[in-house]
Amino acid sequence: MPAADPGAPAADDGLVADEHRALLRAAERLLDGVDRALGSLDDGSYGTCEVCGTSVDDRDLEEDPVLMRCPQHRGPRRE
Ligand SMILES: [Zn+2]
Numbered sequence: 001m002p003a004a005d006p007g008a009p010a011a012d013d014g015l016v017a018d019e020h021r022a023l024l025r026a027a028e029r030l031l032d033g034v035d036r037a038l039g040s041l042d043d044g045s046y047g048t049c050e051v052c053g054t055s056v057d058d059r060d061l062e063e064d065p066v067l068m069r070c071p072q073h074r075g076p077r078r079e
Contacts, residue, residue: 033066040068049073 040046048055049070060067
């Protein structure tokens with residue numbers, strides 16, 4: 001493999017910026033989820049649906065510890 005070309009086309013920068021923005025959005029969603037989960041731990045509602053108060057399955061919480069909704073109110077995952 002040749003060394004990376006320092007004169008690589010600038011078009012690549014756009015792609016990298018897009019990837020960075022996507023990562024940033026994913027990180028922000030994660031932080032938002034952690035924030036809300038911590039808040040629910042504080043007020044004692046952790047593990048219950050934020051919409052209807054139904055308890056969320058432990059196995060679902062193991063998969064996604066910041067899950068804040070029961071299956072009925074979860075809906076399709078937002079991307
Ligand atoms: Zn619910």
